[in-house]
Amino acid sequence: MPSEDGDAMTKPDKETKEKVQKLAQWIVDSKGAAAMTGAGASVESGIPDFRGKNGLWSRYDPEEYATIFSFIEDPAKVWNMLAELIETIEGAEPNPGHKALAALESMGLLEGVITQNVDSLHQKAGSTRVLEFHGHCRSLRCQDCNKHYDDVHLYRTEHPPRCKCGGPLRPDIVFFDEQIPGAVIRESKELASDSDLMLVIGTSAVVVPAAYMPYQTKANGGRIVEINTEATALTQDADLSIFGKSGELLPMVLKAIKDLVEK
């Protein structure tokens, strides 16, 4: 018996099936496709998004918890939120959406993934070219002297964990009001502009500069395809929007591609 809770698999309607078919064909025909993911891509792995009903920012005001100024002012307070985030991430596994993207890469149909997520789930699913636009939670570094620490769990003994120099340690993520590392922004721009198809998955597309990346593809004549449970800031500029859960839609796209190439 299918369960009736919110996590139940939704049966795709005719329009969704047609859109999936169209996207599958576009991917097969593309000279180089890329993807950009946001928090929605990991919701089905049990990691809440930021701006949704149960999102992290409904419980923590980002002004107080997510800017670099808030970290410098009160690192212990910000670490309460970070510890929760890291623990949630560590308990999470890739969902069928992450796995479908990894499969597309290994089939030579996806050049890489630009992700705003800090959860490493694309790598865990097997993707090899992952551009972590907002960093990751696999290691810590000192806010004062930049020394790196591989043991992310140092926070378990004190908030904030401290560097040998006394400075507060932070995860290797990007806080609001910080610069995106130059190398990742350059490589992402290059990937986006070299691609003729950009799949934008599970992001509200409001945080810049990440939200500009799909427009690099569009500016070079490429297409934008959005996969999201609802309309976003990007919808009006997308060539195709498929509404639904990425953990269900991406495996459908993969299956449609396999049917096409095996024909």
Ligand code: OAD
């Ligand atoms: P948001 O929380 O802003 O957006 C998540 C999007 O995913 C929303 O548009 C949801 O509708 C959609 N969504 C939810 N569940 C989904 C599902 N199962 N399948 C497909 N879509 C789904 O998250 P981001 O756009 O990632 O920054 O937020 C961007 C940045 O803002 C984050 O990287 C983070 C945050 O502050 C930093 O940490 C620096």
Ligand code: ZN
């Ligand atoms: Zn230090």
